[in-house]
Amino acid sequence: MQLNTLGTPLILFLILFFFGGTFLLSLTIGRKRENADNYMTAGNEVGFGISAASMTATWIWAASLYASATSGYTYGISGPIHYGLWGALMILFIYPFGRRIRSIAPNAHTLAEILHARHGRSSQLILAGSNLLGSLLSLTSNFIAGGALISMLSPVSFSAGILMIGTGVLLYTLWSGVRASILTDFIQVCAMLGAVVIIVPAVFFAAGGPEIFSAGAVNLTASQQSFFSSDAFFNQGAPYIAAVLAYAIGNQTIAQRLFAVREDKIRQTFVTATIGYGATVIGVGILGVLALYLGVEPMDGDTNNLIPQLASMYLGPILLCVFFVMVIGSLASTADSDLAAMSSIMMTDIYGRNIAMNGNASPRLLLLVGRITMIAATVAALFFASSKFNILELLVLVGAIWGALVFPVIASFYWDKVTNRAFSISVIAALAAFFPVRFGWIALEGATAFVTDFLAVVGVGVIAGLMIFGFLGRTGGIAAGLIAALAVLPFGIGFLHQYPVLTASLLAYAVSMILCVALSWTGRERFDFARIGAETGNFDNTTSTT
Amino acid sequence: MSPTFLTIYVLIFPAIVAVVLFFLLNAFWKEWRKARKAGKSII
Numbered sequence: 001m002q003l004n005t006l007g008t009p010l011i012l013f014l015i016l017f018f019f020g021g022t023f024l025l026s027l028t029i030g031r032k033r034e035n036a037d038n039y040m041t042a043g044n045e046v047g048f049g050i051s052a053a054s055m056t057a058t059w060i061w062a063a064s065l066y067a068s069a070t071s072g073y074t075y076g077i078s079g080p081i082h083y084g085l086w087g088a089l090m091i092l093f094i095y096p097f098g099r100r101i102r103s104i105a106p107n108a109h110t111l112a113e114i115l116h117a118r119h120g121r122s123s124q125l126i127l128a129g130s131n132l133l134g135s136l137l138s139l140t141s142n143f144i145a146g147g148a149l150i151s152m153l154s155p156v157s158f159s160a161g162i163l164m165i166g167t168g169v170l171l172y173t174l175w176s177g178v179r180a181s182i183l184t185d186f187i188q189v190c191a192m193l194g195a196v197v198i199i200v201p202a203v204f205f206a207a208g209g210p211e212i213f214s215a216g217a218v219n220l221t222a223s224q225q226s227f228f229s230s231d232a233f234f235n236q237g238a239p240y241i242a243a244v245l246a247y248a249i250g251n252q253t254i255a256q257r258l259f260a261v262r263e264d265k266i267r268q269t270f271v272t273a274t275i276g277y278g279a280t281v282i283g284v285g286i287l288g289v290l291a292l293y294l295g296v297e298p299m300d301g302d303t304n305n306l307i308p309q310l311a312s313m314y315l316g317p318i319l320l321c322v323f324f325v326m327v328i329g330s331l332a333s334t335a336d337s338d339l340a341a342m343s344s345i346m347m348t349d350i351y352g353r354n355i356a357m358n359g360n361a362s363p364r365l366l367l368l369v370g371r372i373t374m375i376a377a378t379v380a381a382l383f384f385a386s387s388k389f390n391i392l393e394l395l396v397l398v399g400a401i402w403g404a405l406v407f408p409v410i411a412s413f414y415w416d417k418v419t420n421r422a423f424s425i426s427v428i429a430a431l432a433a434f435f436p437v438r439f440g441w442i443a444l445e446g447a448t449a450f451v452t453d454f455l456a457v458v459g460v461g462v463i464a465g466l467m468i469f470g471f472l473g474r475t476g477g478i479a480a481g482l483i484a485a486l487a488v489l490p491f492g493i494g495f496l497h498q499y500p501v502l503t504a505s506l507l508a509y510a511v512s513m514i515l516c517v518a519l520s521w522t523g524r525e526r527f528d529f530a531r532i533g534a535e536t537g538n539f540d541n542t543t544s545t546t
Numbered sequence: 547m548s549p550t551f552l553t554i555y556v557l558i559f560p561a562i563v564a565v566v567l568f569f570l571l572n573a574f575w576k577e578w579r580k581a582r583k584a585g586k587s588i589i
Contacts (some may be wrong), residue, residue, distance in 0.1 A: 028585055028587075029589055046589055047573070048573050048577070049571075049572075049573030049574035049575075049576070050577065050588065050589060052569075052570060052573070053570045053574070056566075056570075077547070077552070077555070182589060183588070183589050186574060189570065190570070190571065193566065193570075194567060196560055196563045197560045197567065200556065200557075201556075204557070210549040210552070213551070213553070214549055225547060227547075272566065272569060272570070275562065275566055276566040278564035279559045279560075279566060280563055283560050283563060286555070289556075292558070309574050341555070341583070529585075
């Protein structure tokens with residue numbers, strides 16, 4: 001079937017329309033004299049509508065749309081569920097931790113800043129460093145997705161495409177920081193969600209409607225036709241459950257929105273973002289299932305091409321433009337959030353709390369650090385994007401690395417006995433256990449396989465325990481962890497090591513939990529959580545001027 | 547799996563997205579009007 005494309009003038013017009021409109025919108029909140037704290041937290045008073053839209057837009061990025069479709073194409077009808085549902089539920093599971101974080105540190109700017117107040121410099125820098133790395137990779141990945149889309153739908157080259165995307169995003173985020181990011185997210189999410197409402201049914205009916213399922217069933221295996229495919233769960237769902245909890249803790253973009261939203265609107269915001277993210281990503285992922293039923297082969301063997309390919313096969317020029325805006329909206333909303341997140345980390349965790357000691361940070365210099373960070377991050381991401389690294393693989397790796405941080409970070413917000421030593425040693429030891437298994441440096445057989453299987457079972461318990469702990473407290477969390485671990489134990493031993501990616505992630509959770517608890521349990525130190533609120537105050541007490 | 551069920555599976559998610567979009571637009575509209583009345587910026 002012939003692929004429809006958009007010519008260079010139309011692509012340039014759409015990019016100019018999208019980024020020009022976004023830039024003009026950001027001008028409406030521009031300030032002659034910006035307040036450094038508002039640049040990072042938008043004044044902690046953002047309402048439900050914008051916050052929920054921003055949380056949804058930030059969590060949905062181009063790679064998640066592509067990966068969900070790939071999951072649908074690879075694992076069949078349950079594939080998009082195993083991508084989108086778990087990602088959505090993780091937003092919900094992070095919500096109780098978000099409320100706790102806001103209650104102990106109402107004026108904080110970053111999670112790492114709270115760790116600085118809680119433990120000191122080494123814990124703060126471990127988290128800040130991993131946040132920076134994650135955001136840089138996410139930014140790069142979004143540039144790559146944009147460049148690839150532009151080069152597929154038009155004669156414009158990949159390099160020119162990433163340059164246009166990078167410049168466009170930087171243009172509207174640079175001056176007003178997270179306030180611009182959050183406000184423009186609203187417009188972008190409207191474009192994205194509106195496009196999903198139109199595009200998914202349009203492709204479905206243009207491709208043949210319900211008839212597809214009768215005629216194309218022969219293209220699917222029995223596992224691909226099942227909603228309860230174990231193949232889909234163990235290869236897609238389970239590693240994702242392990243990674244996404246870590247993403248929400250390790251990703252400053254989510255934390256930044258948590259600090260921006262009005263405290264009484266946190267629950268509404270998280271619940272709406274959960275539903276919005278889940279429905280959007282699963283809905284777009286179903287395009288991959290349709291491709292499977294239709295017998296479509298991904299262009300150049302790359303499943304990331306599936307969605308643009310289906311769009312260009314079945315959509316006319318107008319709907320193809322709508323589709324283009326949907327993908328550009330998804331990547332721009334995440335890219336601007338990454339820029340705002342990185343600038344906040346550099347402003348707060350590097351300059352504000354470490355270089356300018358004793359609360360002497362200059363607001364003007366803070367803003368300068370933030371803006372220089374955005375420019376440097378854009379340049380670095382453009383460089384990495386032009387090298388076409390396999391960013392998604394790197395990002396999955398960073399997500400797994402964050403797994404080592406989840407338990408110590410959450411425990412530090414609730415348990416007054418966790419020390420800086422326990423935090424740092426448990427994270428480093430968890431990483432030391434993670435890498436050899438993840439990269440196959442040790443063979444998982446014999447006694448080693450038994451030990452890793454056992455620890456992986458403990459890791460399952462840790463994840464289940466953390467999820468329930470947020471809602472039901474310590475007793476519920478411990479009970480859920482024990483039940484989950486005992487339920488998995490009989491088949492997990494002798495089985496889980498066959499999935500090294502999953503095992504490595506679970507090991508990180510287990511080792512960090514065991515060491516963090518063991519090293520903190522006998523300690524006599526008791527931390528006063530009231531100190532966090534006092535030590536994470538504002539940098540800038542001046543009012544913004546318009 | 548029947549074609550009817552699978553058709554519903556395909557179309558239910560865009561429908562949920564439409565509902566979420568309605569809620570977001572409605573909330574934004576209310577916040578924008580409130581901010582305008584108070585003479586403040588919405589963000």
